[in-house]
Amino acid sequence: xxxxxxxxxxxxxxxxxxxxxxxxxxxxxxxxxxxxxxxxxxxxxxxxxxxxxxxxxxxxxxxxxxxxxxxxxxxxxxxxxxxxxxxxxxxxxxxxxxxxxxxxxxxxxxxxxxxxxxxxxxxxxxxxxxxxxxxxxxxxxxxxxxxxxxxxxxxxxxxxxxxxxxxxxxxxxxxxxxxxxxxxxxxxxxxxxxxxxxxxxxxxxxxxxxxxxxxxxxxxxxxxxxxxxxxxxxxxxxxxxxxxxxxxxxxxxxxxxxxxxxxxxxxxxxx
Numbered sequence: 010x011x012x013x014x015x016x017x018x019x020x021x022x023x024x025x026x027x028x029x030x031x032x033x034x035x036x037x038x039x040x041x042x043x044x045x046x047x048x049x050x051x052x053x054x055x056x057x058x059x060x061x062x063x064x065x066x067x068x069x070x071x072x073x074x075x076x077x078x079x080x081x082x083x084x085x086x087x088x089x090x091x092x093x094x095x096x097x098x099x100x101x102x103x104x105x106x107x108x109x110x111x112x113x114x115x116x117x118x119x120x121x122x123x124x125x126x127x128x129x130x131x132x133x134x135x136x137x138x139x140x141x142x143x144x145x146x147x148x149x150x151x152x153x154x155x156x157x158x159x160x161x162x163x164x165x166x167x168x169x170x171x172x173x174x175x176x177x178x179x180x181x182x183x184x185x186x187x188x189x190x191x192x193x194x195x196x197x198x199x200x201x202x203x204x205x206x207x208x209x210x211x212x213x214x215x216x217x218x219x220x221x222x223x224x225x226x227x228x229x230x231x232x233x234x235x236x237x238x239x240x241x242x243x244x245x246x247x248x249x250x251x252x253x254x255x256x257x258x259x260x261x262x263x264x265x266x267x268x269x270x271x272x273x274x275x276x277x278x279x280x
Contacts, residue, residue, distance in 0.1 A: 025054070032084040034058045035111050037067075039079030039091065047074025053082055053091045055111060065114025067091060069107050078107070083137040087111045088164050090120075090142060092132030100127025106135055106144055108167060118167035122146060122160055131160070134198075136190040136245075140164050141220055143195055145185030153180025159188055159197050161220045170220045173197065175213050175228070184213070187254075189245040193218040194226075194273075196251050198241030206236030212244050212253050214273075231255060231269055240269070249273040 023042030030037050036056040043052035050072045055064040067089065069078055081092035089111040096105040103125045108118035120142065122131050126149075134145035142162040149158035151174055159173040173195070175184055187198035195215045202211035214227040229251070231240045235258075243254035251271040258267040 023049075023052075028080060028082045030082050030084045031058065032086060032111075035064070035084060035089075037082045037084045037089050037091075037111070039082045041077035041079040043079070044074075046072035046076075046078075050074050050076055051078030051080070051093065053079045053089070055089065055109075055114060064112070065109075067107075067109050067114055067116075069093070069119070070116055071119075073097075081132060081135045083135050083142075084111055085137040085139060085164070088117075088137060090135055090137050090164075092135045092144070094130040094133040096121075096132070099125030099129070099131075102128050102130060102148075104129055104131030104133065104146065106132045106142070106162075108142075108164070120144065120162055120167050120169075122172075123169050124172070126150075134185060134188045136188050137164055138190045138192060141170075141190060141217065143188045143190045143197075145188045145197065147183045147186040149185065152178035152182070152184075155181050155183055155201070157182055157184030157186065157199065159185045159195070161195075161217060161223060163220075171223050173215060173223050175199065176225050177228070179203075182211075187212075187242060187244045189251070190217070191246045191248060194246055195223065196229075196244045196246045196253075198244045198253065200239040200241040202241065204230055205234030205238070205240075208237050208239055208257075209234045210238055210240030210242065210255060212241045212251075214251070229253065229271065231258075235259075243268075 028039035041051040053067040078093040106120040131146040183201040184199040200210040240255035256266040
């Protein structure tokens, strides 16, 4: 049952609702077309779930036109995070992620990759659970052009803890196009992986119980994967359940799309 419809105090048609996340009684909504810091500089908003009241409007201290702050958002407890893949801190479109106090709306940190470079698009995908943040950089070139990577950060300090690369990463995999995080596991999509044909896609599971040394435990391929499915474009994880999107799957017609559910209680997916 619908209980409310949320608008910001100053509705200006700038893609409010492009990204959303929820934790406890707080909602965060991205608005990457907001122009307070310049054309398409972006913003995000915090709302109280019980009343629908706006808590704060989030703007980065160093926001600039064209950065599209709010492309991605996440929240856990009292920390909200906002991605801006077009930030230029480490070069053009290197990307960054900002941390905010979810009660006051105050910026408390800015995260960039220790080895970030132009066009990495760090911050295209983000997630936060408790004291950990995961950030995808699908354009990273460690394993070749657009092979991709992901990073783990401490949400209390903003310190980078680890960089994640798949065991078999290759150019064009787009590893890090999507990320999901639970208390002890991370799932990372690679929709350009070719194991089942060009752009069939895959996803990887990592054990992050020791976040300083993430361990790849499985690679997931769709049982009926086919070229062009883009399996892994979207992922999420909660406890022992994983969901993976394949938006170009053709089961119900061309590019009709599908999603796959996995239960880790039934044993890990095959490596």
